[in-house]
Amino acid sequence: MERLVVIGGGESGVGASILAQKQGFEVFLTDLGEIKPEYKMVLNQKQISYEEKKHSEEKILNADWIIKSPGISKNSALIKKIKEKNIKISSEIEFASQYTGAKLIAITGSNGKTTTTSLAYHIFKNAGYNVGLAGNIGKSFAWQVSEENFDYYILEISSFQLDDIQNFKPHISMILNLSPDHLDEYGYNYQNYIDAKFKITKNQDPQDYFIYNEDDKMILEWFNKNNTEANRFPFSLKSEVKNGAYMDGNNIKIQVNSERLEMKINELALSGKHNVANSMAAGIAGKLSKIKSEVIKQSLADFEAVEHRLEFTYKINGISFINDSKATNVNSVYYALETMNSPVIWIVGGKDKGNDYTELIPFVEQKVKAIVCLGLDNTKIIETFKDIVSEIVETQSMKDAVQAAYSLGKKDDVVLLSPACASFDLFKNYEDRGNQFKEEVKKL
Template structure:
């Protein structure tokens, strides 16, 4: 019996362990940190041996196949030893895909992944398709492959998951946009990060589809030196597209394989230019799967926004409070500020991932009246914006940040939590950060 070792005891790791056991592997799960009690119970019930707070190399380096948590960097000592031994390393996504015949729709990009994945799932679900939602969102893909029998999976895929791809082959792949993110994981080499994103299409063939953003400069650059065997379907806010989707400022028009339909932009559930693009990408996928226009249109009209992504919280004394905690990079904040139509008190900061804030300067000059820094080290933010915005204050807790923002605001303003950074200096994750924000706003 072949030995399968899972590194990481979170949702994806436990799911991979359950699938591995089901398909006949001798499974062992190892986590350098603590495993949640609920997962330990599930592993025990499934008679899957595991360890926590350590990695026993003698067991791990004796594996035939290792499924690695996306959070473990390739440069870690253990991974380097695994590579030296030439043991196969895969992501949970790669592993699970080999044990399902369902059609896979895989979505990546620096921004908008969660929204577009959820929106695409909403379209397929509304149309009555037997569809699962997985990847970086929802229940583990491997777990669903083990226990469900879906015909389609809509998968949100991060660059970390794509780093360990060998044979993963989605029927429909999307790259929504590319901007600098997670550069600390890619030796601060932007090209390494870009190449990682485009591995989503490397195994596709002429019977598959690749949806991409025609307006994105990094995507256009990539196509100058690379190609995909899949049929290309671009979307654009700026130019007419012959096979894909585009906007004429009032409508979005889907024109796919001589089949055309359009809907008014003001009918879309999601606002902002970036969400017009996300709606186009999701709609193209629906059209490729022969979903009727009425279902696509209705789904784009009644979709509810994702939590922690430009989520309206409350209006207090005429000041809007907006939770965009999921904005963990500069480009996400660019889209958030672009969509704001009121003066902004901007709460920003956290664990810097190699951010360059200069691309935000124009929007900050036009829209931001005050900045509230929320992080352990705010030096880069202060240096960039202190000569542009007169009020810049530093805080070290969500309570202080919300109170400071409220005191700086006046009727007609918006307080926007859009951090541009990871959350790990003061919070467990971006959800914890967003939830604390909402809690403190409600206490005002």
């Protein structure tokens, strides 16, 4: 019996354990932290052996196969030892994909992944397709493969999940955009990160499809030196596209082979140019899957925004509070500031991942009246903006950040939590950060 060790006892790790047990592996799960009670209950019920608050190397390094949680750094000492012993390492996504015959639609990019994945799922669901939602969103992919019987999966995929790709083969893959992110995990080398993203197309063949952003110069540069066997369907906000989608004045046009769909931009549920791009990408996936144009248009019109992504929360004394906690990189904040039409009090900061804030300077000059830093080390933020924004305040708790922002605001201003950083210095994750923001605003 092959021994399979799962490193990480969160949603993806527990899901991988359940599927591995079903497939006849001897399974052991290990987590350096504490495993949540609800996951422990499942592991106990299924009689899957596990440990928490430690990694016993003698129980890990005798594995035939390791499934690594995307949250565990590939630069960690344990992962290096596993690689030295030439033990096969996979992500939960890679592992689960080998045990399903469902068609996979896999979506990656530096920004807009969750929105576009949710939007595509909404379209497929409205079309009556038997479809699951997984990856970095919803319930574990492996768990669903073990217990459900879907014909399609819409998967949100991060670069960390793509790092260990061997056989993962989506029927439709998508790269929405590229901007420097997680560079601390990629040797501060942007090209390494780009190459990880493009692994999404690695195993695709001429029966498969690749949807990509034709306005993104890094994507086009990759194509100068590399190729994919998949059929290419670009989308663009700037120029006409023959097979794919583009913005034409106040309309979007989607053309897939002989099928054509046209829709007014002001009918889209989501505002902002980046969401026009996301809507086009999801629309192409729908058309490639033979979904009727009317269903796609209706779905793009009645979709409800994702929590923690430009989520309007409250208006207090004329000041609007917007929760964009999911903006964990500079490019996300760029999109957020682009959509703002009122003076902004910007709450920013957290665990820096090698950020370069200079691309935000034009928007900050134009739209930001005050900055509230929320992090343990705000040096880089202050250095970049101190000559542009006269009012910069430092805080180290959400309560202080919200109160400072409120006191700086007046009627018709917007308080925007759009941190540009990971949340791990002060919060459990971006959801915890966003929820604390909403709680503190409610108390004002």
